[in-house]
Amino acid sequence: MDAEAIRKDFPVLHQQVNGFPLVYLDNGATSQRPLAVIDEVKRFYEEDNANVHRSVHTLGQRATVLFEGARSKVAQLIKAPSPKGVVFTKSATEALNLVAYAWGRHHLVPGDEVLVTEMEHHSNIVSWQLACKDTGAVIRPVPVTEEGTLDLEEYERLLSNKTKVVAVTQVSNVLGTINPIAEMAAKAHDVGAIVVCDGAQALPHMEVDVGALDCDFYVGTGHKMCAPTGIGFLWGRERILENMEPFHGGGDMILDVWIDHSTYNDIPYKFEAGTPPIAQAVGLGAAIDYLNAIGWDAIRRHEVEITRYALERLAAIPDITVYGPKNAENKAGLVSFNIGDIHPHDVGTIMDGKGVAIRAGHHCAKPLMRKLGVSATNRASFYIYNTSSDVDALVDALESCREMFG
Amino acid sequence: MSDLEDLYKEVILDHYRTPRNRTKIEGADVHLHRDNPLCGDEIDLYVDIEDGKVTNVGFEGRGCSISQASVSMMTEKLMGLPVAEAEELANTFKAMMQGESVEDEDSLGDLVALQGVQKYPVRIKCALLGWNTFLEGVKVHNEKHGS
Incomplete structure (x- = not known):
């Protein structure tokens, strides 16, 4: 993989910021968009724009084909058995809230337990807090060890027939830790719990197979993987989705409506009330094509390499504390750190x-x-277009911090 | 001068490295804990008020240099001021930080050094943390004791 060549696909990277060439290392927050995605979104608006699933006219059909095509691409990307299990949402956060709301509120009862790991993003914590508040279920934290991994012995101790949900991130957005989802899912299933896996930080960076992970729900987001903002998805096992109550009520999620009751559409449409983010989904489809063409093995190898180099160079800085696994093979492409007592905002x-x-x-x-x-903490997070010279710029800039505050 | 040097002026770094009045005041008339949830800056502010005057100010806290230097500078400024004048100063400082034109800039003294923060909109709330906490504390105190 040639990161220098890939850089050319990303117009935003070619600019000066405060008199220096931009070095973009905030990919954990959002990635940049390649021309392939920008052009496809523009082309969609210029040539195909219409609402989906409703209109019989030509543009409506084109838009629907592209929108459903994006759904199929997501399904293939995560190796889901069929696109029917892929529900489009506006974000991974909305997808997690969908599960906590539409599954959690109808399945949790007082005394039930939801295991949430200490390394979850707020979206996989607070959505469960809300579900617990409404149902009388309680949250039990799965602790993180000194090394920045999940305490799996404690996880096993916490599992019981009271456990109904295990909410776990595939990759920590702070530590980069890659969690053993399949191993955890097997144990969760032994006690009859479902596993809700947050893939927001994993999916942009590595090959994902929801069958191999054996989770029951998996969520992802487009904007961290070259697609526009405003498009995410929930994948769920079809038999679970089929038995779930809807999330939002409105158009597209119904089969028929009377004034006092309705029948609901099939999955995944049952969960997609209202006009969805159509151009954003089309953009996600283009982003998946773009990343597939680079190749997931190449992407992962590149990120391991750059993370290894960053860990090595950062380790040589006095007063630095690096959080999470120190071995690039065991983590995703990001490094969190603090320097002495200099506040990260400085x-x-x-x-x-x-x-x-x-x-x-x-x-x-x-x-x-x-x-x-x-x-x-400070976090530098890498993607396909970052190079070792970006890491050098990071280290040089850190030296400036030490000079100013030293 | 670059924007960065403008932000991290020597007087700010000095207050950050050697904070003034960084001490807990036991049984203070006003004690408030406030933070910036987005940044994680946090302070405990202690103020003693006697006969309508600020007689003692102290703080504890952790956070970025801007938040901690600003509150350190604030404690020096407020010490001994009549409460009404202290409130006025706080409001003048806030107005300056929010980019409003300030008539009485002289009263701010070396607080003007914090003006460089204006170019960094996300950091303005760091600079205001101590001052907003003070204004809130005075309000609570006045409600309890009458102004």
């Missing part, structure tokens, strides 16, 4: 002054921040 601002964009903050993972004993 680091982030000084880096920006050098054209280097990183994330500084709590990463929507406050329980994990508390566990790490910090209020915030």
